[in-house]
Amino acid sequence: MNPLKKFLFELQEISILSFGALMALFTKPRYIPETIKQMDLVGVGSLPIVILTGFFTGGVLVLQTFPTLSYYSAQGQAGEAVATALVRELGPVLCALMVSGRIGSAISAELGSMVVSQQIDAMRALGTDPVRKLVAPRIFALILLLPLLTVAADVFGIIGGGVIASNIYNQDTNVFITSVRNGIETQDILGGIIKPVFFGLIIGGVSCYRGLSTRGGTVGVGLSTTSAVVQGSIAVIIFDFFLSKALQTILDLGRL
Amino acid sequence: MARTQKNLTLSQLRVGIFVLFGLMVLAFLILNSTGDFNPFEKKLRIKARFAAADGLRAGSEVQLAGVNIGKVEEVVLLPPESPEDFKIEAIMAVSLDLYGRPITERIRTDSTAQLVSTSVLANDKLINISPGSQKGQPVGENDILESKEAISINQLTQTGNDLLQQINRLATPTNEILNKANQGEGTLGQIINNDQLYQSLDSTIGEAKLTMLKLQNTLDSVNKGDGSAGKFVRDPALYDSLKETVSQLEAISKEIREGKGTAGKFVTDDAFYNETKAAISDLRVSVGKIGSIADDFKEISTSLREGRGTAGKLLKDDKLYDDVQNTLSKFSSTAEKLDAILADARAGKGTIGRLVTDETLYNNMNQTMSNVNQFSSEGTKLLYDFRQNPKKFLTIKFKLF
Numbered sequence: 001m002n003p004l005k006k007f008l009f010e011l012q013e014i015s016i017l018s019f020g021a022l023m024a025l026f027t028k029p030r031y032i033p034e035t036i037k038q039m040d041l042v043g044v045g046s047l048p049i050v051i052l053t054g055f056f057t058g059g060v061l062v063l064q065t066f067p068t069l070s071y072y073s074a075q076g077q078a079g080e081a082v083a084t085a086l087v088r089e090l091g092p093v094l095c096a097l098m099v100s101g102r103i104g105s106a107i108s109a110e111l112g113s114m115v116v117s118q119q120i121d122a123m124r125a126l127g128t129d130p131v132r133k134l135v136a137p138r139i140f141a142l143i144l145l146l147p148l149l150t151v152a153a154d155v156f157g158i159i160g161g162g163v164i165a166s167n168i169y170n171q172d173t174n175v176f177i178t179s180v181r182n183g184i185e186t187q188d189i190l191g192g193i194i195k196p197v198f199f200g201l202i203i204g205g206v207s208c209y210r211g212l213s214t215r216g217g218t219v220g221v222g223l224s225t226t227s228a229v230v231q232g233s234i235a236v237i238i239f240d241f242f243l244s245k246a247l248q249t250i251l252d253l254g255r256l
Numbered sequence: 257m258a259r260t261q262k263n264l265t266l267s268q269l270r271v272g273i274f275v276l277f278g279l280m281v282l283a284f285l286i287l288n289s290t291g292d293f294n295p296f297e298k299k300l301r302i303k304a305r306f307a308a309a310d311g312l313r314a315g316s317e318v319q320l321a322g323v324n325i326g327k328v329e330e331v332v333l334l335p336p337e338s339p340e341d342f343k344i345e346a347i348m349a350v351s352l353d354l355y356g357r358p359i360t361e362r363i364r365t366d367s368t369a370q371l372v373s374t375s376v377l378a379n380d381k382l383i384n385i386s387p388g389s390q391k392g393q394p395v396g397e398n399d400i401l402e403s404k405e406a407i408s409i410n411q412l413t414q415t416g417n418d419l420l421q422q423i424n425r426l427a428t429p430t431n432e433i434l435n436k437a438n439q440g441e442g443t444l445g446q447i448i449n450n451d452q453l454y455q456s457l458d459s460t461i462g463e464a465k466l467t468m469l470k471l472q473n474t475l476d477s478v479n480k481g482d483g484s485a486g487k488f489v490r491d492p493a494l495y496d497s498l499k500e501t502v503s504q505l506e507a508i509s510k511e512i513r514e515g516k517g518t519a520g521k522f523v524t525d526d527a528f529y530n531e532t533k534a535a536i537s538d539l540r541v542s543v544g545k546i547g548s549i550a551d552d553f554k555e556i557s558t559s560l561r562e563g564r565g566t567a568g569k570l571l572k573d574d575k576l577y578d579d580v581q582n583t584l585s586k587f588s589s590t591a592e593k594l595d596a597i598l599a600d601a602r603a604g605k606g607t608i609g610r611l612v613t614d615e616t617l618y619n620n621m622n623q624t625m626s627n628v629n630q631f632s633s634e635g636t637k638l639l640y641d642f643r644q645n646p647k648k649f650l651t652i653k654f655k656l657f
Contacts, residue, residue: 005264012272246286 013213017135018205024129024136031133038141042103043148050149051156053098057090058082058157062164066171075169079176080183082161087184087192091154093240096199099146100232104207107138108228111211112221120212130212139204146196146203154192187251195243199236206232299326299349300359304369304401305334305342310381312371317382318348320362326350328383342403348383360395364388369401 024030061082069075111134114120120130158180165171210228214220266273288294306312309331318326330347346369352359367388374380385401395401436442440449447453477483481490488494511517515524559565563572570576600606604613611617642649 005269008269008272008276009264010272011275012269015275016271242283242286246289249286249289 010209014205014209017131017209017212018139018201020131021136021139021204021208022201024132025140029132031137034133035137035140038137039145041106042099042138042141043145046099046102046145046149047152049098049102050095050153053094054086054091054153054155054157055160057094057153058086058160058162059164061085061090061157062161063168066165066169070169075171076175077179077183078165078169078171079158079161079179083158083180083183084188086157086161087154087188089240089244091157092150092192092195092199093236095150095153096146096196096203096236096240097233099142099149099200100203100207100236101229103142104203104228104232105225107204107207108211108214109221109225111208112214112224113218115212115214116217116221135204135208135212138208139201142200142204143197144200146200147193150192150196191244191247191251194247195240198239198243202235202239203232206235298352300352300395301329301397302348302350302363302395302399302401303345304348304383304403305345306371306403307341307343309344309346310371311373311379312344312346312381312383316380317374318350319382319384320350320354320359321387322384325354325359325385345400346383358394362387363395363401364390364392365395365399366392367395367401368404370404 062078065081066075066078069078069081111120114134120134123130123133162173162176162180165176166173207228210224210231214224216223312328312331314328314330316328317324318328326349328346329349332345332347334343334345348369350359350363354362363385365388368386370384370386371381372384374382388395433444437445437448439445474485478486478489480486512520512524514520521528560568560571563569597608601608601612603609
């Protein structure tokens with residue numbers, strides 16, 4: 001099978017799976033306890049790594065941009081630069097990458113081992129739709145919680161930037177806060193929250209498909225886990241570009 | 257999964273193809289919507305030649321009166337034998353249509369291409385095309401537009417430098433003048449610092465105003481016929497009387513000329529002249545006498561000056577003065593002493609003092625006088641009694657034992 005066919009096939013399968021999962025949300029039966037469990041796993045479980053990532057990303061942004069800004073005597077705009085970058089771009093993308101690494105691998109490994117141990121077939125034999133029971137709660141949890149995790153990443157990123165600016169570059173905290181307030185507008189935050197919704201769908205679709213299409217025993221589980229993380233991350237970054245461009249047009253962003 | 261990956265036909269990949277196609281269209285629309293990416297639009301290629309590219313690159317903006325209409329596609333060097341002003345050629349690709357109308361309605365053969373800096377700081381350049389007029393023809397593909405070099409920032413700086421130097425040169429003397437003026441030196445300084453001119457001008461103007469007012473009032477009253485001037489202007493009486501006087505004078509002069517009356521005699525008869533002449537000669541004699549009197553006076557005054565005679569002594573000898581002064585000084589010492597005595601007297605010292613201040617003497621005198629008075633009344637009564645009954649007193653009884 002040639003790579004183009006393989007790519008088209010996988011795209012088709014992922015699309016069908018995601019569509020089926022989304023449609024399953026509107027009809028009974030719904031598996032609410034399973035959904036809440038997945039939300040706990042995705043949201044609360046990922047919160048520490050997202051906060052840490054956001055905090056240090058904000059810190060390193062200030063660390064790197066501050067000397068350049070002070071070369072142009074624009075130190076006062078460090079907060080603006082960090083906040084804009086985090087809220088518009090880095091918050092959603094980094095958060096999605098971290099969740100893709102942590103949750104995407106977990107989903108594909110779990111579903112993959114269920115496939116390998118024929119639990120999915122048993123489920124189907126017992127009359128339970130694995131897409132409703134397994135895929136829909138995961139995708140829903142990701143779509144709902146990735147924006148919230150992104151907000152946490154944004155907030156802690158700005159805090160990290162402020163800590164670095166005030167402690168290493170001796171910038172007054174008020175200056176930083178004022179600059180952040182100047183930099184962010186409602187459209188920025190809106191754009192930064194719309195993006196993770198799509199990222200959640202992509203991560204969930206790719207990792208669920210990878211898990212369910214696992215073949216060849218435990219080795220296959222490892223392979224599908226790896227490809228779930230890799231393909232999920234790449235898809236997130238590619239879609240991020242087009243999403244950014246579309247949001248720039250729709251929300252009139254990108255003009256300073 | 258229901259489907260296996262083996263022996264897939266295209267019909268089994270319909271959904272995949274559809275999704276891929278959908279995503280590609282979506283991506284294209286996203287890029288195309290902002291107008292940044294439009295591979296299917298036809299472009300009009302026009303050229304412009306400049307002396308140097310100066311930061312103009314392929315991809316630089318092309319503007320029509322400041323509105324972005326395309327991009328510079330290529331910047332090429334022209335052959336070495338080309339003229340000095342045209343060493344490079346910029347090939348621009350501009351949109352064929354602008355707001356639904358062909359761009360050639362706006363870019364005409366009389367449009368000019370100008371090399372402009374994007375900002376003051378940046379060295380990046382863009383090409384600005386000026387809109388053409390109706391006189392020009394529509395530009396065609398690969399037409400070369402007339403080019404115009406905009407003032408570069410370097411030229412501007414140079415010009416500014418020259419200007420600044422000249423201003424500097426001018427500023428030093430100006431400064432001196434102004435300093436002097438500020439310190440109040442010279443006419444200008446006085447004009448600026450001293451308000452005397454202003455004050456006097458002001459008062460002058462005020463006075464002038466007042467004068468004008470008065471003049472106007474006067475003229476008004478003159479116009480009305482009040483006062484002498486008014487009468488002079490308005491009343492014909494003066495003119496009439498003047499006329500009469502003149503006619504009378506005329507008559508008088510006529511009579512004089514004819515030798516009538518005293519004046520006529522005066523004018524015509526020479527008797528008066530002769531008498532006058534005699535009187536004048538008499539006067540001259542009198543004047544000579546006055547001269548001799550004056551001589552006498554002179555003599556007297558010289559003798560006075562020399563100290564002769566009583567008056568001379570009075571004028572020249574200071575003995576009399578000395579005597580008078582002596583007498584006066586004595587008089588003044590006497591007065592002083594008298595003054596001291598009087599002062600003592602006022603203080604009640606000495607006899608005079610007592611006399612002046614002490615009332616005892618007066619009281620005693622008074623008492624005495626009253627006693628005397630009583631005594632005299634008693635005396636009077638006695639005398640009266642004596643006269644009435646002299647026998648009472650004049651009976652002398654001799655009693656002997």
